Amino acid sequence: MSIPTALITGITGQDGSYLADFLLTKGYRVVGMVRRSSTENFERIEHLRGQVEICQADLLDQLSLINLLRQVRPGEVYNLASQSFVPTSWEQPVLTGEFTALGVTRMLEAVRLVDREIRFYQASSSEMFGKVQEVPQTERTPFYPRSPYGVAKLYGHWITVNSRESYNLFACSGILFNHESPRRGKEFVSRKVTDGVARIKRGLADQLFLGNLEARRDWGYAGDYVEAMWLMLQQPQPDDYIIATGDTHSVRELCEIAFARAGLPWQDHVMVDQKLVRPAEVDLLQGDASKAQRVLGWHPRVSFRQLVEMMVDADLARHAQRP
Numbered sequence: 001m002s003i004p005t006a007l008i009t010g011i012t013g014q015d016g017s018y019l020a021d022f023l024l025t026k027g028y029r030v031v032g033m034v035r036r037s038s039t040e041n042f043e044r045i046e047h048l049r050g051q052v053e054i055c056q057a058d059l060l061d062q063l064s065l066i067n068l069l070r071q072v073r074p075g076e077v078y079n080l081a082s083q084s085f086v087p088t089s090w091e092q093p094v095l096t097g098e099f100t101a102l103g104v105t106r107m108l109e110a111v112r113l114v115d116r117e118i119r120f121y122q123a124s125s126s127e128m129f130g131k132v133q134e135v136p137q138t139e140r141t142p143f144y145p146r147s148p149y150g151v152a153k154l155y156g157h158w159i160t161v162n163s164r165e166s167y168n169l170f171a172c173s174g175i176l177f178n179h180e181s182p183r184r185g186k187e188f189v190s191r192k193v194t195d196g197v198a199r200i201k202r203g204l205a206d207q208l209f210l211g212n213l214e215a216r217r218d219w220g221y222a223g224d225y226v227e228a229m230w231l232m233l234q235q236p237q238p239d240d241y242i243i244a245t246g247d248t249h250s251v252r253e254l255c256e257i258a259f260a261r262a263g264l265p266w267q268d269h270v271m272v273d274q275k276l277v278r279p280a281e282v283d284l285l286q287g288d289a290s291k292a293q294r295v296l297g298w299h300p301r302v303s304f305r306q307l308v309e310m311m312v313d314a315d316l317a318r319h320a321q322r323p
């Protein structure tokens, strides 16, 4: 039997690194697409050196994607690359649209040209629900994005659905709610808080500035969520799925748990900075993943408290080694 080949765009990101870990345990040949940069940015996949192949291409460059597929000949493509930080999407809305929206079309066009049998996963987002039209959100909930990022992801979602309906591609859109880990970028609120807690505990800082403490998110563990991506591509038919825990918590609760883990009173250290409040906020996200549970047999394993404590512990250990 031949070894299955998966191509991951965004392998240097949080999800790309966990997905690579997961696919290697399943016996895949894993190829990661990276964009060219003057210095390597392989921190999250350092432990996989020698186990994954790295190829250069860019979501902005159509020909590079076509050539990449011709060279790698993957059976599965996981399109995780994007400009993923919501506040940056107000600062750079055009670039966000190029990466996060049109980048999906470029990848799908490459699939259509090179090999229509490729199974394609698109990293869609709960940010598409934005100003939520119902609680909890299901695959049938109408979308109402609240940021240029959410708008771009909505385009990516619909072009994925459309390529399935127009060209019969095996294209799936995974609508994933927020998922975090010790590998999460430090600007996202979960990691900003856990890194801040560790820095305060180690005497490297005294205060942590945050924006809206009342925003609520359905936070899960990235390690659990990458399995759902793979499960979607193993089904007999392509489809779209919500991936979420079904629980919702505020940024305030995140602070309470994270600071308590380190034995610190959060009110003494957390300050609100109005500059960090967004021009349009997503107040509440709570997903209903019952379709994924029923069809894929997928269930989240890590609770919110376990997730936050895992991240605090990892940041405390990191700052103990490297002040």
Ligand code: NAP
Residues within 6 Å of the ligand: 009, 010, 011, 012, 013, 014, 015, 016, 033, 034, 035, 037, 041, 057, 058, 059, 060, 079, 080, 081, 082, 083, 084, 085, 099, 123, 124, 125, 126, 175, 176, 177, 178, 179, 180, 185
């Ligand atoms: P992340 O850590 O920000 O990683 C993004 C990846 O995209 C990085 O590897 C980045 O490469 C790459 N990238 C950006 N622009 C590129 C370009 N022009 N060409 C090639 N690669 C490019 O994001 P993540 O948290 O792993 O999320 C993975 C995907 O899921 C993203 O599409 C995100 O929008 C989506 N999503 C995330 C969540 C979540 O809660 N994490 C939820 C729903 C959906 P560099 O290393 O070079 O920057």
Ligand code: F7E
Residues within 6 Å of the ligand: 084, 085, 086, 124, 125, 126, 127, 176, 177, 178, 179, 187, 188, 189, 190, 192, 209, 210, 211, 212, 213, 215, 216, 217, 251, 276, 277, 278, 281, 282
């Ligand atoms: O913000 C509030 C902020 O930046 C969460 C991306 O992976 O998940 C992520 O998008 C909430 C927001 O994630 C700060 O206002 C308060 O309400 O961690 P975040 P996000 O915007 O939900 C979705 C599903 C994606 O698809 C995205 O790619 O926390 N918040 N104070 C803060 N947020 C940040 N970043 N920093 C603060 O100081």
